[in-house]
Amino acid sequence: MAGRAAVPEVIWARPERTGRGPKPAYTRADIAAAAVRIADAQGLDAVSMRHVAAELGCGTMSLYNYVPRKEDLHELMVDAVSGEHEQWEPSGDWRADMLRIGRQTRELMHRHPWLPRLMSPVYGFSPNALRYLEHCLACLDPLDMTYGMKMQLVGMLNGVVTMYVSNELATAERTRSLPWSAEQENAARIGYLGSQVATGAYPRMAAAFSEDPGPIDLEAVFAFALERVLDAFAPKG
Amino acid sequence: MAGRAAVPEVIWARPERTGRGPKPAYTRADIAAAAVRIADAQGLDAVSMRHVAAELGCGTMSLYNYVPRKEDLHELMVDAVSGEHEQWEPSGDWRADMLRIGRQTRELMHRHPWLPRLMSPVYGFSPNALRYLEHCLACLDPLDMTYGMKMQLVGMLNGVVTMYVSNELATAERTRSLPWSAEQENAARIGYLGSQVATGAYPRMAAAFSEDPGPIDLEAVFAFALERVLDAFAPKG
DNA sequence: CGTAGTTACGTACACCGTACGTAGTGCGCT
DNA sequence: AGCGCACTACGTACGGTGTACGTAACTACG
Known part of the structure; x- marks a missing residue:
């Protein structure tokens, strides 16, 4: 044996x-x-x-x-x-702290683009994950809700960050190891998309694409999403 | 050639x-x-x-x-x-429609537990994905915001649903093809978690786990998360 | 009617995770 | 002190993977 x-x-x-x-x-x-x-x-x-x-x-x-x-x-x-997560003395402003945590997670994932693919709730018990979680909860001390709800908030925050960064990296990640460039593939997909929308079968999508998007600022989109999540959990006034 | x-x-x-x-x-x-x-x-x-x-x-x-x-x-x-997504005449109540879409996506993913792992923004241009997107936009017609913002809403909804279902399936999926049962593995992880928390190094986590969670209703947790997301995008007033 | 482009598919290669067996090493117990 | 065992180290081998390539049969177009 x-x-x-x-x-x-x-x-x-x-x-x-x-x-x-x-x-x-x-x-x-x-x-x-x-x-x-x-x-x-x-x-x-x-x-x-x-x-x-x-x-x-x-x-x-x-x-x-x-x-x-x-x-x-x-x-x-x-x-x-996960050990690269910086920790700090909670500022007393839970919103600011959570935003900072979210931004930091995003940077972490940009540094290690494979992280989102490996992110799993199952790995939530590793030593550094525990330290991270405890830090999140500490930052949420000023917030008056059950720990269960706080855990949900942290989970939602992490999930949304992971999701957004996955999107950001989706094309960049493919660049590596593929014989053609991501731009080429993107062009092919956009081209197909355009041809489909041009058939007139998807009027609202056509409208969406003819809408002037303005300059696309990934940072701003990300920050906006984070704000929305925090809004959703903030106690109503 | x-x-x-x-x-x-x-x-x-x-x-x-x-x-x-x-x-x-x-x-x-x-x-x-x-x-x-x-x-x-x-x-x-x-x-x-x-x-x-x-x-x-x-x-x-x-x-x-x-x-x-x-x-x-x-x-x-x-x-x-994606072709299994049911489509209907928009009811005029965008919130109700979006909730229904989210619930349906969840059912879809329960029927095909491999779907979350394959979900990628890159696949967003397939024929059935386009039909689905157009339907979502149609349901959002009553909402007064740019198409860009509506796209973000749909993306966020899909992301949150995917994330929640991934969590729900994380242990169940592992049951298949593994020699030991998911319960056993869970028990091992919980056991380790308990031993760590018991060291006293994580006071807030200890508090969180001693808190009476009440009956855990996955459906309710899911519905709650969806409501939060919709809240976040609903026009303030 | 030829021929070019397609379908069909067997063989082969490089790589993967990992079961298993063997040899060597040094701590713990008697 | 010294025996034994748990551990480290690692080569070999097996069954699987994605897919490049070559060959044979087939059919619509010029």
């Missing part, structure tokens, strides 16, 4: 070091950092067990001593970059 | 039939239906080119005559189930 559990496993519940046997050559942080480095440079799809092992300088199968499944590697990555 | 374009391609811009050569044995709808059948029954990961081809009853490589890349197969799938 090997030491491997045949039972559900949360990697965080696994001790990183058990005293017996030779000292491990790498820490979890080393491994996460290597995987993050690859994902940042070559995209999430380049994060394979083989690549990460090579980046670390060990054999492929040695990685499995540290990370039982690839999914756990992903969990490690998410936790690692 | 083969007929394959070395240039960006939108599958919808490709004619399904070009007159020359033998008549194709399958339609795009056939292929999409086969892929959807597999995804519904065995999960998204079971949707491989080989499986879909086998489901259709043709050789693997024959599929590539219809679908140049696997990504296009996904696009076909999303479009196919």
